Amino acid sequence: MKHLLLKDLLLQKRSLGVLGIYVVVLAFVLPKLGRIHVVYGVSMIGSALLMFSATWEDLGNMLWNSMPVPKWKLVGAKYLAIFAYMGAAMALIFLFGLISVLFGTSLADVIVSFSHAWSGLLMLILIACMYWPAYFSLGPAAARYANIILYIILLYWLRSGHQYLILPVGVSPILLVAGVLLVLALSFIVSLHFYRRREF
Amino acid sequence: MESILELRNVVKNFTGFKINGISFSLEPGYIMGFIGANGSGKTTTIKLIMNLLHLEMGEIKVFGLDSRQHEQQIKQRIGFVYDDNHFYEELTITQMTKVLAPFYKKWDWNTYNRYIHRFGLPSNKKIKTFSRGMKMKYALAVALSHKAELLIMDEPTSGLDPIVRSEILDILSEVILDERCSVLFSSHITSDLDRIADYVTLIHNGTILFSTSKEELxxxxxxxxxxxxxxxxxxxxxxxxxxxxxxxxxxxxxxxxxxxxxxxxxxxxxxxxxxxxxxxxxxxxxx
Known part of the structure; x- marks a missing residue:
């Protein structure tokens, strides 16, 4: 599975240019790096990465399904890649935060903002858990529509500034991790079920 | 001798088209030309063999094993070349091969490097810069580098110039000298098969019209x-x-x-x- 992950990371290099544009757009949309902005930034960049990774599997599906690679590994690698995208999104937003320091934001504010990044990561996981079953069920073309719908929802949240995206304090971390893992597992099972029914 | 590939009464329905209970078999060490007009069912049949499409009725055995029950085991022993490029265009062939090779238990880097050298493929250029012939040669190099016992080729020579086509056919003739390997070669360019095929199967409108040796034909x-x-x-x-x-x-x-x-x-x-x-x-x- 690590080779499938490696392939995804190699291919993401082509997304760097687009991500650069994303960061520039974020710089306009998020003039000050507050905690809610970190949440949005991490989830938006992360979800962009996972959607990019779906687009090139138009080619990959025929290839991998003709090779001795079980379908659970193909699906599993996409879920594993979520964590790599989380790291990449965090790194990019942190870089954006450091740049904002040059324009007057205090480093302390940036660091405090980052203490809320986990909400963005949770949001990214939830997006992935909705997106991958759509992709594995309908294929990349239809998943592009899911992509658009998810973006509209994200932009709506961004515009209305819903604070509830910052999850309530006091939720047991163990419960939270268990809940996330359960959602991931369920999403994986649904994706695998759909993918096994797909024809290429 | 046990057939290396056997299809029995294979059925697959689509809207407006049907694979109509087809049967044929391929013995070890031979090249079978799988011919038919465009849209006759060649690619669909190959996709059924490769489990890329779900079988509705009938049976497909590869190496004597059921193609669905022993899918991974079978695919370890199959090399494939399709008419379109299915490799990631943004990767170099070195990157692509490093990702692919670990999935084959019998992958042989020496064989791979020999073919890459023979075909004159640049290792550090992205696949998107390759011509169609180069992409096809790369696919062939990958297909031949894991000691495949069955090569499945779907229109590998279509759209290629005569020199590249001839080169690919020469390689296939060499491969077949090792009698462990068999080839199912689909094409509508029948002159290629005139040259290399031992057996010919003709499919028309999803029905097999004949499957016999070229001599008998x-x-x-x-x-x-x-x-x-x-x-x-x-x-x-x-x-x-x-x-x-x-x-x-x-x-x-x-x-x-x-x-x-x-x-x-x-x-x-x-x-x-x-x-x-x-x-x-x-x-x-x-x-």
Whole structure:
């Protein structure tokens, strides 16, 4: 599975240019790096990465399904890649935060903002858990529509500034991790079920 | 000897098209040409063999194993080359191969490097910069580098120039010298198969019209050319298909000896090409 992950990371290099544009757009949309902005930034960049990774599997599906690679590994690698995208999104937003320091934001504010990044990561996981079953069920073309719908929802949240995206304090971390893992597992099972029914 | 590939009464339905209970088999160490017009069902059949499409009825056995139950085991022993590029265009072939190779237990880097060198493929250029012929050669190098016992090739030579086509056919002829390997080679360019195929299977509208050795095919069929006046009732039972022109007719006949005796030297009887056989068997009386 690590080779499938490696392939995804190699291919993401082509997304760097687009991500650069994303960061520039974020710089306009998020003039000050507050905690809610970190949440949005991490989830938006992360979800962009996972959607990019779906687009090139138009080619990959025929290839991998003709090779001795079980379908659970193909699906599993996409879920594993979520964590790599989380790291990449965090790194990019942190870089954006450091740049904002040059324009007057205090480093302390940036660091405090980052203490809320986990909400963005949770949001990214939830997006992935909705997106991958759509992709594995309908294929990349239809998943592009899911992509658009998810973006509209994200932009709506961004515009209305819903604070509830910052999850309530006091939720047991163990419960939270268990809940996330359960959602991931369920999403994986649904994706695998759909993918096994797909024809290429 | 156990068939390396066996299809029995395979059925697959689509809207407006059906793979209609097809059966054929391929013995170890031979090249089978899988011919038919565009849209006749060649790619669909190959996809069924590769489990890229779900079988509705019938049975597909590869290496004597059920293709669905032993999918991973079978795919370890299959090399494939498709008509379109399915490699990631943004990667170099070195990157692509490093990702692919670990999935094959018998991957042989020496063999791979030998083919890459022989084909003159640049290791550090992105696949998107390759010509169609280079992409096809890369696919062939990958297919041949894990000691595959069955090569499945779907229109590998279509759209290639004669030099690249010839190169690919030469490689296949070499590969087949190792009698452990068999090849299923689908193509509508029948001249390629005239050169390398041992067996020929013709599919038309999702139905297998014949699956036989090339020798038997050329023994069975002859091309007859003569004046239109010869196209009488006596000849028609032997005619598989024919084409009339202002100068005469040309047709495909069975039972060369009987036709020769009947026409009494008034017509020319020739060995047909695979294209002639495909054309007349699928179209019957041409317009």
């Amino acid at each position: 050329f023994e069975k069929y002859s091309l007859v050319k003569g004046e239109r006046s010869l196209l009488g009732e006596n000849l028609r039972p032997y005619l598989v298909g024919y084409r009339e022109s202002q100068f005469g007719f040309e047709g495909l006949v069975t039972d060369k000896a009987a036709v020769q005796a009947m026409l009494n030297g008034n017509a020319l009887l020739e060995r047909p090409t695979l294209e002639d056989i495909m054309l007349y068997c699928t179209r019957g009386r041409a317009v």
